[in-house]
Amino acid sequence: MQSQNPDRRARLGDVAEIMLDYVEQKTTYQAKTTANVRTSTYTDPDQWKAEMELVFRRVPLMLAFTAEMPNPGDYKAMEAVGMPILVSRDKTGKVRAFLNVCSHRGAPVAELGHGNCARFTCKYHAWTFGQDGRLIGISESGTFGDVDKAGLALRELPCEERGGMIFGCLTPNAPMDLDKYFRGFLEDFEAVGFDKWTYLGSRVIEGANWKIAFDGYLEGYHFASLHPDTIQPRTPSNRTFYEGFGPSIRIGFPQHRIGEVLKNLPREEWGDQENNGYDFVRILFPNVSAFLAPEITQVAQLFPGPTPDKNRTVLHYLRRDPIRDEADREAVEASINFFRDVTYQEDYVIGMEIQKGLESGAHDHLTFGRNERGNQYFHEWLNWYLSDDHTLPEPKM
Template structure:
């Protein structure tokens, strides 16, 4: 963000510090608990949201050079994400074009080519079919037309994005991000790398994971001994950029920023900045590094949660891993405290205790998020309703 915007945000942070009753909205609101457990709702999300919007597949550092690859499952499709000999990123269906066997078994690595273990059909890193053993047995196969099935990707803002078939290009990605792309570009994530990646499946709805990063109301209670000592209560606020959100979580050090001359004040010295890329990605800026959270839905009540620190490139080798490991341990502890409470909430849905969630004025970003979900599902629908509306 530019300097004027940074100072405006700092002024807003101070306003919330001086008046902790400063509202984010004028009333509380309601969302139905059905949206966290209904199979029909989940299928609509897959079709209307996840099937039609860009997805952040990998950070660029996960493909460090030509031949590097990562495999993953993406909404039931096995993917092979890699760089070709020229360093260009690709995404292919991870399926041999002979009989459909999984082409690459390993989760990551480097290959000069990809060879199917079933009948040894071999493919170059650009997806082209290079070799068919006993090729004379396949007189009707044109190798030029039997390469791996490619999916549209764009590499930008530090990530490789899987694009929808109807909107496959860089202009489509920038249109999706809108003005939020300037914030992402300013993060400079091309100069960073992944550290301490963890993935785990949880019996929770994916939206609970996103919600946990959109309010600070729970910090004094759930994170009493972990994160709460670091952050100032009741000072969270946010801005919307189309479907995306930028949230500010001030630290205790905000109390001393007015002692610093205005021209020397820096937002990241006194706050975390949380970038929520709709629908399910969170990039949390913590001073000189980032936490990247992905909530990948597997079912109405099952989610693959991916946690990754993104640290300055080369800092692990130059400074040692101890610093980052200490940071990772605390950061992930906070996330697992959240995830455990989400698990309890998901169990609570089944009891029927609540037909709706009530969202307070400090949780207004959650309402905004749900209204965005509703717009994608239903068009210009009512979204989450205000109490009494």
């Protein structure tokens, strides 16, 4: 781990002390009260459409990692909530995001996936665009007629690279202020040098309504019952600490061995022990859950749709060190598949069962306990954005 800001180190040490107490006292973070959420939140097509418009097309979304496209000329073409997106790093190293839509007849200018090129050429009529999105070539231009090339550039999206991640807003010309939005949270990723990590690959899984899936990342109350052989041996169930950074959350999970680790170290070193006695899951509102670990990191990127009862989740994998050799690569692939299978079989399968249960109309609302403050907080922020009245007070952790 890189050297830390002393204030951050002290804060993590304080959090470690709180989590140690949770394990010893068999308790957890407690909200002031329980909270109800309407079951229609997960089934109503009108709410789902509002989420697309008022949340996913307005807030900064994590689109890619620095490690996915580290070199000049690298690009990533992807789909996000039904929109074709192209993220490109130009020859100076600057990252830009565009709608992956040719200005001639609307075809994509890059195939889905990753690549490296000096220009993008539409396969329909071979119009060519630069890394900066400018229209630089029209095939057989002498027969086409006069056009304003400057006005036919790819439609650019707000885009900024921070903390080893590339963020964009899916609405052209929309304001995007990452410091205001994340409120210091990106320092966590900067502190571990996330921009220098190695991208290992991804897997795609599909599940229920995106909020059903996301709810599972926000609490540890289910570890003993749902993950008795995978997570519970490392992490005790229902021992969780929450911190809010605007709508995003840092969730602390103590390990069973937290007392053994911390009590053998000076108190001032407790803030340096992430993944050694305790772990964090970092939630980037509205759709990213990141568990950073030195062996292998899994970052879940959830996209709603294509219908209200479904989500598409891209599980990304990274680590600090590059692949050493073929044996290492095989071991990494095995680890990736293991984490993918656990996430799908133990979390997403029950999520699809929950979807059926909610659609049955058996209950009018779900109840989140005082020990499930992360879920409460997420839904409070979601409702704040859906109100479209940002003069209302923001939710507080």
